[in-house]
Amino acid sequence: MISEAYLMATKRISEMMSAIQDAGVPPRFTNEFLKSLGFKSTNDRAFVGVLKGIGFLDDSGSPTEKYKSYKNKSEAKIVLGQALKERYEDLFLANEKAHDLSIDKLKGIFATKTGKGDSVVQQMAGTFKALASLAEFKDVELKNITKENNKDDNKILDKDIQSEKNNKAGAEFHYNIQIHLPVTKDISVYNAIFKSIKEHLL
Secondary structure, eight states: OOOOOOOSOOTTHHHHHHHHHHSOOOSSOOHHHHHHTTOOSGGGGHHHHHHHHTTSBOTTSOBOHHHHHHTSTTTHHHHHHHHHHHHTHHHHHHOTTGGGSOHHHHHHHHHHHHOOOHHHHHHHHHHHHHHHTTOOOHHHHHHHHHHHHHHHHHHHHHHHHHHHHHHHHHTOOOOOOOOOOOOOSOHHHHHHHHHHHHHHTO
């Protein structure tokens, strides 16, 4: 997966993303809503496609949970970083530090993955780079590591619990008593034996 959405000019992308955080959440993010945020240029309309490309809007233009989460400024950079890693998955598969690559190197990957011409991949690379400059990727990676560590801790805990169960099971004692009866036709002998067992053992 790799988003092919792009802006012709990315100099205002920081203002656009900031405007999302300050405005309310519309039922649908339309060109008219974009104009109400102060972005009235025909070139700005492509921003709607960019938001769809990073999963902030669904196909109908309705804001997603990612869009809503991005409004929390304390979490916004991480939310955007996660969105970019998901929507530019092929880019990060090609290079784990894709956000640190130069425009020229990004162009090469976009060209390989999309088959688009030079001018288009230039815009795609520029759009990704502009979005990446507003995102946080280190914390996203640390969160993943923490999650894996928690899994390991849970495995160790499960082993400890099972070991304790086994120890408890091993602490139980069972006695088997065998009685060898003499061979005799005199039933009174057996009666005397069973009577003695009942009195002394049961």
